[in-house]
Amino acid sequence: MKSVNYSRIPIKRFNPEERIRGLDLPTIVPYTLDEVVAESSRCLGCGLCIQGCPARIDIPGYQIAMANGNIQEALKINFEKLPFVAVCGNVCPHPCEDVCVLDDNKGSIATRQIKKYVSENSEKYRDILKVKKNDLGGHPNVAIIGAGPAGLTTAFYLSINGINVDIYEATDKAGGMMIHGIPEFRLARNEVWKEIDHIISYGARIFYNKKVGKDVLFETLMEKYDSIFIGIGNWNPTKTRIKGEDYANVHHALEFLGRINNGEKIEVGKTVAVIGGGFTAFDAARISLRIGAEKVLVLYRRAKEDRPGYPSSNAEEELEEGEEEKVEFIWEVSPIEYTGENGKVNGIKYWKNEMVDNGKGRREPVPIKDKEYFLPVDTIVEATGQKGDFSFLPPGILEKLKMTPGGDVIVNQYNMTSYPGIFAGGDITNKRKDIISGVADAGRAAMGILVYLKSIGKIERVPYRLTNYERGPYSTTYYEIKDERAESLI
Ligand SMILES: Cc1cc2nc3c(=O)[nH]c(=O)nc-3n(C[C@H](O)[C@H](O)[C@H](O)COP(=O)(O)OP(=O)(O)OC[C@H]3O[C@@H](n4cnc5c(N)ncnc54)[C@H](O)[C@@H]3O)c2cc1C
Ligand code: SF4
Numbered sequence: 001m002k003s004v005n006y007s008r009i010p011i012k013r014f015n016p017e018e019r020i021r022g023l024d025l026p027t028i029v030p031y032t033l034d035e036v037v038a039e040s041s042r043c044l045g046c047g048l049c050i051q052g053c054p055a056r057i058d059i060p061g062y063q064i065a066m067a068n069g070n071i072q073e074a075l076k077i078n079f080e081k082l083p084f085v086a087v088c089g090n091v092c093p094h095p096c097e098d099v100c101v102l103d104d105n106k107g108s109i110a111t112r113q114i115k116k117y118v119s120e121n122s123e124k125y126r127d128i129l130k131v132k133k134n135d136l137g138g139h140p141n142v143a144i145i146g147a148g149p150a151g152l153t154t155a156f157y158l159s160i161n162g163i164n165v166d167i168y169e170a171t172d173k174a175g176g177m178m179i180h181g182i183p184e185f186r187l188a189r190n191e192v193w194k195e196i197d198h199i200i201s202y203g204a205r206i207f208y209n210k211k212v213g214k215d216v217l218f219e220t221l222m223e224k225y226d227s228i229f230i231g232i233g234n235w236n237p238t239k240t241r242i243k244g245e246d247y248a249n250v251h252h253a254l255e256f257l258g259r260i261n262n263g264e265k266i267e268v269g270k271t272v273a274v275i276g277g278g279f280t281a282f283d284a285a286r287i288s289l290r291i292g293a294e295k296v297l298v299l300y301r302r303a304k305e306d307r308p309g310y311p312s313s314n315a316e317e318e319l320e321e322g323e324e325e326k327v328e329f330i331w332e333v334s335p336i337e338y339t340g341e342n343g344k345v346n347g348i349k350y351w352k353n354e355m356v357d358n359g360k361g362r363r364e365p366v367p368i369k370d371k372e373y374f375l376p377v378d379t380i381v382e383a384t385g386q387k388g389d390f391s392f393l394p395p396g397i398l399e400k401l402k403m404t405p406g407g408d409v410i411v412n413q414y415n416m417t418s419y420p421g422i423f424a425g426g427d428i429t430n431k432r433k434d435i436i437s438g439v440a441d442a443g444r445a446a447m448g449i450l451v452y453l454k455s456i457g458k459i460e461r462v463p464y465r466l467t468n469y470e471r472g473p474y475s476t477t478y479y480e481i482k483d484e485r486a487e488s489l490i
Helices: 033-041 048-052 059-067 071-079 085-091 111-120 125-129 149-159 189-200 218-224 253-261 279-290 313-324 395-400 435-455 483-489
Strands: 141-145 164-168 205-207 227-230 250-252 271-275 295-300 328-331 333-341 344-356 364-376 379-382 422-424
Touching: 033 059, 033 111, 048 059, 059 071, 059 111, 071 085, 071 111, 071 125, 085 111, 085 189, 085 435, 111 189, 125 189, 141 149, 141 218, 149 164, 149 189, 149 227, 149 435, 227 435, 250 253, 253 279, 253 379, 271 279, 279 295, 279 313, 279 379, 295 333, 313 328, 333 364, 344 379, 422 435
Parallel strands: 141 164, 141 227, 164 205, 227 422, 250 379, 271 295, 271 379, 295 328
Antiparallel strands: 333 344, 344 364
């Protein structure tokens, strides 16, 4: 008799020596349908993972659907909370998998990889979802600032509820960091365009090259619209400000990745050093190999086990993918100075650090200053963080907007800021700073905006659910908020 195999179906990657030969050659080999069905069938249906997903997607619901090979139903369940199924199927850090009860036993359910299959095998979302627009008794106007995942998700859930949505986007493309930041070898652009086209097919308009504060004033939006959602992301680079940062071939990772992702060629020479340890540092390192670097080193100030995202299965996968491609890591170092000649950088002076437990939780890196080290390099990429740029807000609004000491906007349960009618979400509000958290913010904000619009008499009703399409038997949860309770939160 054949016994049931409860082990996780392994996720394969393409050969690292081959995949680094092109900017758009994918890293992960998709599951086959048989693999998806087998993997989904391992799900015990406990639902712990729902708590791990910031958007609280009904994961067991779509595992049951896929265990039955029902791709369309799995797509519909995802869309209750997430209009970026392909994006998250490829690059979500999948915190849901870290809380799976099977994690310590035979391997957590490969939720992200299953989502990838669902999206890549659902050609026409509109035909599958057959969304019926909710009629809320009014069609007010809402402005969204920024066409990143947070702004676009808000646009989706508002549009399908009959709200007129205008999105103001500073660049010539929608997608935010999904296009300008994340490299194509992790996220195929046709998948992103497919999802953005689907979102705007419900009526939201995008005005490109319209930076609020420069091309259109925030005050004008205040006059013209009934509510505003701010989803501008963190686009202001945080630099190290160490000596030598002005050399021509020292880049900030946002500028570096943005230029390469938009088709520009950058000469990096033989050796590239990346300063940092998060998503952006790994992407800057791996993209450098694909544009000609022979040796890439990541220098991070903390220890390997203190890097951003650790401990998580995503952090492990990220490191494995980099190591397979021969990215080298130098942990526990502090750059002192970038050296150079004729305006070009040629090396980094650095100290080694020791990690000190100061009793405040995360260990602190403290430089050991009695010995300096030197690393010859041709290019340096600083992946040392970024912040939101709120200079577009008039002083009267900025003063009233409550912020954290770190510069994030403070919002309530519905992602409304301290200024009534102005909502915010994505990297400028949440702590995790990933796509699924921005999507979760946007779902809450969309509901909050509807509640606000009703409170000012622009619509007659607030829906129980943001989506309104037929679903099959597999969904195990609903996200419904009763009208009266919702209003009391605003
Ligand atoms: C290199 C890199 C790799 C990453 N990898 C991952 C990953 O693997 N998985 C993951 O989940 N997350 C990843 N992230 C994080 C993720 O991309 C962000 O969390 C997410 O994009 C934030 O969404 P957002 O909508 O808040 O902002 P953004 O995506 O930053 O979009 C903001 C948009 O607002 C526009 N904008 C800004 N100011 C204005 C203005 N004044 N007027 C009009 N428009 C404006 C910008 O042009 C942009 O289009 C990565 C980030 C980077 C940089
Ligand atoms: S979006 Fe991410 S966290 Fe949520 S269920 Fe999918 S993989 Fe898990």
